[in-house]
Amino acid sequence: MxxxxxxxxxxxxxxxxxxxxxxxxxxTAGDSPVEILEGGMxxxxxxxxDKFSRNEVYVPQMLIAxxxxxxxxxxxxxxxxxxxxxxxxxxCIGTVKGDLHDIGKNLVAIMLKGxxxxxxxxxxxxxxxxxxxxxKQGANVVVCSALLTTTMPYMKDVVxxxxxxxxxxxxxxxxxxxNYADQIGADGYSEDANGAVKLVDRLLGKTA
Amino acid sequence: MNIIDFxxxxxxxxxLPVAVYPGLLLSGGTVREITSDWxxxxxxxxxxxxxxxxxxxxxxxxxxxxxxxxxAKVLFSENEVPTIDGRLLTNxxxxxxxxxxxxxxxxxxxxxxxxxxxxKEKKSDEFILGGLIGPYSLAGRLFGISEFMEIxxxxxxxxxxxxxxxxxxxxxxxxxxxxxxxxxxxxxxxAAGLLWPEGLRDFSSVYVKEIAAELEDENxxxxxxxxxxxxxxxxxxxxxxxxxxHFGKPTDVVKAxxxxxxxxIIAGNLDPMxxxxxxxxxxxxxxxxxxxxxxxxxxxxxxxxxxxxPPNAKxxxxxxxxxxxx
Ligand code: B1M
Numbered sequence: 456m457x458x459x460x461x462x463x464x465x466x467x468x469x470x471x472x473x474x475x476x477x478x479x480x481x482x483t484a485g486d487s488p489v490e491i492l493e494g495g496m497x498x499x500x501x502x503x504x505d506k507f508s509r510n511e512v513y514v515p516q517m518l519i520a521x522x523x524x525x526x527x528x529x530x531x532x533x534x535x536x537x538x539x540x541x542x543x544x545x546x547c548i549g550t551v552k553g554d555l556h557d558i559g560k561n562l563v564a565i566m567l568k569g570x571x572x573x574x575x576x577x578x579x580x581x582x583x584x585x586x587x588x589x590x591k592q593g594a595n596v597v598v599c600s601a602l603l604t605t606t607m608p609y610m611k612d613v614v615x616x617x618x619x620x621x622x623x624x625x626x627x628x629x630x631x632x633x634n635y636a637d638q639i640g641a642d643g644y645s646e647d648a649n650g651a652v653k654l655v656d657r658l659l660g661k662t663a
Numbered sequence: 664m665n666i667i668d669f670x671x672x673x674x675x676x677x678x679l680p681v682a683v684y685p686g687l688l689l690s691g692g693t694v695r696e697i698t699s700d701w702x703x704x705x706x707x708x709x710x711x712x713x714x715x716x717x718x719x720x721x722x723x724x725x726x727x728x729x730x731x732x733x734x735a736k737v738l739f740s741e742n743e744v745p746t747i748d749g750r751l752l753t754n755x756x757x758x759x760x761x762x763x764x765x766x767x768x769x770x771x772x773x774x775x776x777x778x779x780x781x782x783k784e785k786k787s788d789e790f791i792l793g794g795l796i797g798p799y800s801l802a803g804r805l806f807g808i809s810e811f812m813e814i815x816x817x818x819x820x821x822x823x824x825x826x827x828x829x830x831x832x833x834x835x836x837x838x839x840x841x842x843x844x845x846x847x848x849x850x851x852x853x854a855a856g857l858l859w860p861e862g863l864r865d866f867s868s869v870y871v872k873e874i875a876a877e878l879e880d881e882n883x884x885x886x887x888x889x890x891x892x893x894x895x896x897x898x899x900x901x902x903x904x905x906x907x908x909h910f911g912k913p914t915d916v917v918k919a920x921x922x923x924x925x926x927x928i929i930a931g932n933l934d935p936m937x938x939x940x941x942x943x944x945x946x947x948x949x950x951x952x953x954x955x956x957x958x959x960x961x962x963x964x965x966x967x968x969x970x971x972x973p974p975n976a977k978x979x980x981x982x983x984x985x986x987x988x989x
């Protein structure tokens with residue numbers, strides 16, 4: 456459908472108002488919200504995520520695409536909820552205690568939302584209690600981000616805390632490596648935001 | 664002789680770690696004290712000078728000073744470098760309205776006075792460097808780094824307007840360093856490293872060029888630090904037209920120094936955390952020696968940390984950095 460292609464392009468170009476207008480028009484015309492999401496919005500985030508992984512676009516382009524995606528989601532989500540559509544799974548995400556970096560965490564969150572997951576964003580400087588709040592809200596996977604070598608060790612505490620509770624913890628951020636994830640017994644690691652989606656798909660046995 | 668000629672004519676690779684806070688390990692005191700009291704900052708720098716006999720002395724990298732001067736709120740803690748809390752500006756109207764303050768107020772004076780005291784005692788073939796923030800990064804600290812990257816794309820005119828105000832402030836501030844006796848300023852532009860290459864050129868390098876045109880002369884130079892960019896940004900960074908660049912971990916400095924003309928200096932890039940805080944002395948020595956050997960054919964390379972070395976660095980590793988040899 457031509458409109459879906461337009462929605463996709465508007466998201467990739469970070470055109471927030473255009474996305475709102477197009478998505479609203481599609482919904483008013485009676486298009487299925489699932490189709491809008493799966494035919495236009497999700498492919499947009501996947502494609503821009505791939506370009507980011509290949510250094511063809513940079514952080515600012517990702518950030519504006521993420522904002523445009525949010526604008527579209529704000530319209531689609533309530534309609535989806537009415538139709539009883541189930542998200543693929545529910546996760547909570549936060550940057551660990553002592554760490555205020557949130558750009559990467561925000562990108563991971565939006566890519567996961569874009570892929571069809573419900574995401575509880577806990578913000579920055581999250582201690583175990585904060586992650587617990589996410590679990591109380593129904594999340595069954597904890598996504599931890601850390602940008603500082605000094606805050607990264609806190610991920611071990613989070614992993615250990617949730618191990619006995621059957622909650623999966625996955626980790627990432629610039630100083631984090633697969634090796635480190637293995638060492639602390641995390642349930643997964645990914646290098647970038649796109650990888651995070653693939654990781655969660657694998658972990659929860661979904662293909663979005 | 665200016666700092667660039669001094670480096671190019673040196674028979675050995677010079678070393679210039681971005682280190683002031685580790686001086687606290689020798690002088691005592693806290694980060695909070697040396698970012699608010701020039702005499703204590705001087706003491707930490709002199710303690711490092713006495714230990715390493717380096718021809719270079721640099722004032723502390725406190726990248727909250729300028730934004731605080733504009734009115735941003737700063738969070739202080741005893742042993743962490745001060746950082747900006749929240750956003751001072753949130754829209755184009757705020758940007759339009761904000762007035763450029765005079766840099767001779769606030770904690771900028773701490774840096775200037777420290778530098779003045781160092782310059783008074785400097786010997787020949789010693790170089791005193793003042794630390795300050797770059798224009799794009801200053802604008803980012805006022806508007807929020809993430810949000811400023813967004814308006815860089817979506818409202819470029821507003822972004823340029825704020826960067827121009829940052830430039831105006833930094834020209835005045837850098838002049839104060841120059842008048843106080845600085846041989847160079849070390850201008851940190853980390854946020855610009857997240858931009859796409861043309862964006863880095865148009866929103867940062869163009870302005871660095873403008874600052875350099877106002878300030879550089881035979882005896883005063885600008886060193887541009889960018890710890891976020893990669894080798895793909897090299898041409899865009901070079902578009903600033905200056906001759907001294909300092910890069911961080913993401914940049915392949917060996918490739919960079921073999922790419923640029925021989926009169927352009929490239930410095931870098933041993934990671935502050937990995938090498939100066941966490942590595943063993945042997946690891947530090949071997950990594951530094953590897954970099955020295957990979958650049959041995961180049962006089963325009965300076966061995967350095969990739970960014971500011973934190974206060975919890977190990978002095979033994981700093982010793983190993985200076986002791987590393989070809
Ligand atoms: C499954 O779960 C997953 C999976 C993947 C995950 C994941 C979770 N989380 C992230 N990912 C992955 O996906 C994302 C998208 O692909 C990626 O996310 P990233 O976050 O890695 O990437 C982002 C998209 C872009 N990258 C970034 O956003 C970070 C950029 C740099 C420049 C940076 C920034 C912008 C900032 N900083 Co800071 N900062 C630096 C950074 C240097 C650099 N060039 O990298 C870094 C990270 N900072 C550093 C430091 C030291 C600090 N910073 C500080 C402050 C700041 C600002 C506030 C100024 C700002 C943050 C603004 C914000 N709102 O986030 C201070 C700390 C404050 C605190 N307590 O947190 C301060 C301590 C500085 C100071 N002296 O005050 C360094 C860390 C050194 C270390 N290894 O420990 C640093 C590498 C700079 C340097 N060269 O030294 C992946 O890692």
